[in-house]
Amino acid sequence: MAMASPVLSQDTACRFKSAIWDENETQARLWLQEIIAQRRLTALFQPVLLMGNGEIAGYEGLIRGPSDSPLHSPHNLFSAANENGLVVEVEHLSRQVVLESFARLNLPGKLFLNVSPECLLQHNTRHGETLAYIHKLGLRPDRIIIELTENQRTYDYNLLREAAKHYRDMGFEIAIDDLGEGFSSLRLWSELRPEYVKIDMHFIQGIDQDPVKLQFVSSIQQIAERSGTKVVAEGIETEAELRVIKDLGIAHGQGYYIARPSGQPVTVLPAEVVKVLEKKMAPALLPSCKASPKTVSVLKLLRECHAVSPDLSNEIIYQMFIGDPELQALPVVKNGLPVGLINRNALIDKLARPYQRELYGKKPCSRLMDTAPLIVEKDMSIQELSHTIVEADRHHLSNGFIITDHGQYLGIGTGHDLVREITQMQISAARYANPLTMLPGNEPINEQIAMLLQGGAEFCACYCDLDHFKPFNDVFGYHSGDNVIQLTGKILSEVCEPDQDFIGHIGGDDFIILFQSADWEVRCQRVLERFEKAILDFFSVEDKAREGYIAKDRHGEEVFYPLTSLSIGAVQVEPCKQSSHHKISAAAAEAKKQAKGIPGNSLFIERRAKCS
Template sequence: MCAPTETKDNSDQTKTYILNQILKGEYIKPVYQPIVSLTDGTVYGYEALSRISNEELQMNIEQMFRLADRENKSWELEALCRTKALESASAQGLDKNLFLNVNSNIIHDEAFKKGFTKKRLEKYRLDAGKIIFEITERVAISDSNAFSGSISHYKNQNYGIAIDDFGAGYSGLNIVASVRPNLIKLDMNLVRDIDKDEIKQLLCKTMVNFGRSAGIQLIAEGIETDEELKTLIKLKVDYGQGYFLGIPQEMLKNITPDNVELIKKYHNKQYAENAKSSFYPIIGHLAKPGYTFSPEEKAGNIYETLRQNPSITEFAVIHNDITEGFMVRADIYEMFGGRYGHSLYSKKAIKELIKTDFMKVNYKMTTDQVSRLAMQRTLDQLYNPIVVEKDNKYLGVVTIKDLLNACTQVEIDRAMHSNPLTGLPGNLLIEKEILSRIVGDDPYCITYYDIDNFKAYNDAYGFNNGDKMLVLLADILRDCASHNEFIGHIGGDDFIVICDYHEGEKYCNKVVDKFAAAVLSLYREQDAKRGYIVSKNRHGVTENFPIASLSIAGISNRTNAYRRLSDFSDDISQLKKRCKMMLGNYIEII
């Protein structure tokens, strides 16, 4: 079994010998790496990867596939890898999508087509709709017409298509335009250190926008750090894959609970679930009671009820306030529409016929978050209403029409009432938020931020640099938010943060530390080193102005109670004046 001793002269022969032995002995074992949603951490699917199972026959995997190309044994190797992957996934009861890497010059081979007939998948008890061909450009596509025709052939049979390593292949955008894939996998070189590279972030953001417009979902490959994950979630990439989330393993495994919570944490930071902290209302505000039936209700009775009440377009099946199923009118009409439909289904309890793969969401989720998830559904369910639950119990339903109307109205309001520079809520929305806290009884801490020496900086460095300082502070305020804090931009260098808890000092200290460290980058080196700039004051007299710092004045209702906005405004105004008189960074919360 041992390979010949390798020398410079026979190294190619040795590699060919190893490849032939691998094929002859079928020494391939599959491993599976999870591809997870960057919304909630659920596993979307697994990429099947191949490893050599015989320790005496080892070579680099990519090298093995390139050698197979050269030796005209690509199909033989691909077939072996695919068979092993399907067998093992089937044996483990795969219920997610399965991504299979396929050489772009193999996919139109007749042997490959025959190897993926529906009968073959039936043998492994796998659904074609869960198989995604991951097109890998190991070599340039030799016959583009045959390739495109084969892609159409597979898509018509309900297979999914993903473009692997986007940005690292030979044709890039051309292959996307011709294939029109369901998914694009961003090359790991784009993902690596994306948190530190603005150009990579811009490229990724462009691809996200392109995907949204084209109906293509994005998968970020090669995630290896917490910061990469955080940045990709911030950029709204759909799915992620990499050693940080889960390593390739022989068993189909979910990612760890800690990583699930981490994804949810970062996602929730971008899409606040608290109605008071978001432009978008929570989905629970849109929910209507809807029509419900008991699981034991006969299907014939439900059919008659729907026939006599055209306004019932959907219904939920509820038992002890738990949603057990959901159906739209078309589903039950289809059952009873055939020649024998009535006799087949009328006496059956609806629990035997209901669909359990409906979409349900928590009532605290914001409408934009729900809208995004709803648009990821399959075409046959795309426009179905959404079930809303509170404390895991049925609350009601939301139609797609109501959902889209709510999101559209929010976009209009946001455009009208947001600060154009920072994108943060402006005065009208700020006043509404303050009033909602003051008249309520829940804990709050309202803090005002003012940049010291901002006018002097603006005069010395110009308005463009002044805007950069404002954007810097806005970004820091967002970055420090971890408990759905409301952040607003009053105007100029004045900002507000509303915390729904009493202890606002910790948040303020984080902001001060980050601002003090980052603001120096906005100054010329000589000014930063000496700690001040030379500029004229409001009276036209030249003066030394220290590096910009923050004055933060805050009021909580731990010891202060207000019922009128004017009383609160008077107190905070006096406190702000007192804070401005202090040198350097200063925080005072009463």
């Protein structure tokens, strides 16, 4: 963050100096001394949004160096200060400039004031210097939140707790910055029990598309609720991210989508931000629907197993297997690197042959080990591992495989565990996604409806069904039928707004859309238009000319069937937590029946009463 003073390694410091300027350290020190003496720092402020009412709860104070200097960015400024032993001086001046600007601009709400733990523990900063300064500016300590920015791996936590108590006793509140990014931020949270925690922007950006980030932030929010801590989500850059953060119950938000840092910051939120906060919505897809199986790595299959040295005798390995009937394989490791794998059955069979135990028993196990075992990195997905084993020699499935972390031995995995996990993933995928279209199936559809109802969101449930599909499937074959179903799913996906609308495949030729887009009726008409045009590719010139085809029914009589069309039944749902997914599904199915009574591609909207 703005006032961080990272401790750089020697290599990093060298790269920094060559990238920023070519002058020597003396010149850099002179620049810093000039900045300090002439107070050539500028304060910027970024609003911190209060999600509940859309008001500005306060501002984070940020600092910038001279605009005509290589030290303009806070990273360069504090890196140079660290190199020249002037961190404390630069940070004290930064705090003064931020406080003065905040008071002069008469900004509403609270001020998040960046302070490094190192400076918090400085003796002269813990005896009322900051308190006296804010009183001089006409500010109250209860309007100041000391935001701790982490820079080191270890701290004296006893001293930090003492310092935090000292500031709280004076009326200040404490915040921890970049939760999830630093070296020990979770321990800082546990030790200091801050009033605020700010989640690092890495976990916020793309949260609407990443179920892992969603789970992480949701877990942090649950911990915060139990500990009485307020959460601030940093780095919100899109409307979709803001909506998800709001729906998770996060108290505060900050980021470019809300407002950029400025020397003259806004005191009223932009209209588009207020509109998002006022609208009752829920995430378009549940994490279970969006999660890709590739997020499961071979680390899930890891079994800890003590490795053996290649110099260990085969007799000792034999006794290890005899003494532990569950032990199926032993990895052979030298200097932390795997060099082989010994299979239980292979070794016992070898030594059971006449004279083999006498011949090989005292020799090193490297003589009988598999010198080319399957070695995989812990980050490899289970699907990749499965493909690798299928393409490799079949003995790897029975032998198992070695799991490494950047080449270093971690443990082993077995073929049995791999097969079990793949099977479980297939079962789970069948529950949550239709295998033909890979769209969410019945279970996530019901979960999504329930979540929308629980969140009090307004939405429109649309039941989509193909007309005359069974005779089409009988006449043109199941392959053509599958193609038409996939075509329908593709059109629905293209027309819907991915950040707001949910598409599910009930089964067969039935689909459901849960629209949160305000222009849902226009989108439905667009679906019908595209389908009407695209379906023609499945019929002959003669079929198109007569707008249908002739086929024999179950009694062997020729029957004329119209071209396949699409019917959509729509039901608008008002916010109502007392309803259920059963009622919504039934109402949408009834609307679909009405639509199917209209010839051709049709949309029926239940306008008589909104579903509740």
